[in-house]
Structures are given as C-alpha cells and as structure tokens.
Amino acid sequence: MTYENALEEYLEEDENGKHKLIYAYFGLSVYKSQCLEETFSNMLLLNRICNKSLNSLNDIDNEILNSSKKTMGNLIREVKIEYKFTDKLEEDLSKILTKRNYLVHKYFKENIQRFFTELGQKEMLSFFSEFIDESTRIDNELEIYYQEYKNKLSLTDDVIENIINKMKEEEILREKQE
Template sequence: MNIGGIDIGEVKVIPELESGDEREVFAFYGLASFNAQCAEKALVNFAMGYKLLDESALSQEQWLELYDGFNSKTYGRLLGHVKKRVDLPSELVEHLSKSLQKRNWLAHDFFFDYAVHLADEDGRKEMIKELQSLILLFQIADKAVEKLSFKVWAEFGITEEWIQNEMVVQFEV
C-alpha cells in the first residue's frame, strides 16, 4: 500500500463482522481506539526524532523531558507541530488531518451520534462497518508516520532490526 509516495506495506487484517451484537460493537470500538492511539504515538515518535536532529547531545533527563512534552500533546497539536516543521506529501497531510478529525469524533461523539443504532441489529452492523473503516484509516496513518520515523531514527543508528532486537531482549528478562 502507498500513501503520498510512502510504501507502508500491508496493514493488519481487520476482523470481519460476526454477530452484530452490542459486545461486538464495543470490541470494534476498542480496536478502533487502539489504532487511533497507535497513530498518535507514531506522531510522538516522529516529532521526537525530528526534534532530536536539531538538538545537540542531550542528557537522559533532557531527552525524557522532551519526550514527555511531546507525549502530553494532543493528536491535533502534534500534527500541527509536525506540519510546521516537516514538508510532508500533501496526500499524507490530508490523510493525517482526516484521521485527526475522525479520532476526535470517535472519542467524543461516536456513541452519541449512533445512540439509536445500538437498539437494533442492523444499526449495530452499521456501527461496526464504520468502526472497521476507522480502523483502516488509523492503521494507514500509523504505518505511514512510522515509515517516516524510521528514516529519521536511522540517523541515530536506530533501525527496525535494532528495535526488534531490543524488544526481544526486554521480553526475555
């Protein structure tokens, strides 16, 4: 898959609708929310890496303070920060802007807007279809920003392979 000239590879398979009951709606909502958070944290990592390119050597305390600052920003503020400092492909900017709008809608208005739909099976199935589309939207945003992040972090010797090795070491302990 490609967005804005960035090959993001394949996204994870989105589960199929099974029964259309309320529990399934909440499960898909959780998966959509999870993917929205992944996209948001990808922006944190990208902004952090890009900022480090401009900084001289930082102490561990300064590094953590900088990370905490980015991590406390909302998705919208992170996106605004990145858009001001990085020339991103317009297709990616549009996708990230849409994912921001949909993330906010998911967090604040989804259940309000679909309140009546919870009462019947067809309505719940419609909700699940919407959530499936959001999952895909957020996965694409996450993977695209992650690909850009790897380019930045490679400047510090941090590669996908290095991260995988570190994860193995962390989970072996």
C-alpha cells in the same frame, strides 16, 4: 479487510457477544488512534534528537513527558512544521483527526440507538473498521518521513524487535512474581 473480519466474527456471536464485539472494535479504534499519536510523538522526538535540539537524556525524558500531555491535534500541527508532507497526506491527517475526535468524544452519544438493530450494529462495525484501516495506512505511510532519522540513530527493525522482546520478558517476569 478489517470489516470483513469483523462481520465474520459478528455473524458467529449471540446477542451478548455481538455487543461485546462492537465494544472490542471501538477499543481497537481508540488503540489505533493512540498508536498514531505515539507515531507523531516519536517523529518529533527523532527529529529533535537528530537536529541536536535535545542534548541530554534529561532533555529527552522531558520531551517524552511533554509530548504525552499534547493532544493529537497539537502533535499533528508540530509534525507538519518539522516534516514536509504531500497535500494528500495533510488532508488525510486532517480527516483522521476529525474522525478520531468524533470517535472519542461523540460517537456513542450520537449513535447509541444503533445497538438496537442488526443494521445499526453492522454500521458501527463498519465505522470502526474503516477508522482502524485508515489509521493503520496513515501510520505506515508516515514511516517514510522519519526512516532517515531511525537510520541515523541505528534504530533498525531488529533493534526495535529486541526492545519489544525485552519488554515482553519483563512483563512475563513481573507476572510470575505476583
């Protein structure tokens, strides 16, 4: 689905716009990998809160800070210890980690020549779109594993939506003050 949208956008752009679109989809890919990392961090945090290994707000703050310093690979290893995944999900996590590391550390170094042709540009969009779709699917699948903890802590969709709305309001207010 993402690739079809990207291709539709691509065909409407001039040469400069096509390059910008490729960078935009690269950026969205990196963003989706960060969303996955945040999901792993949240899974560990919720698990540790519910299992009483974090006993104070200070412990929680420290856990959040420490988690932000961990690589995606380390987060996946820790999550696998705390949660029992299907073999398929474990395989998917391994694959998405490999793709994420390639994307972030080597993709442009090994594929910059693709910018010179329409075929190459479409291949880049295809790679990024596939990564976006896979990351989104995995992120959605992971929610099943930590939903029980969300329920125990009364983190309903409404509560989360209210938190997000409050963040939006604070940012809008900050902008108005500038």
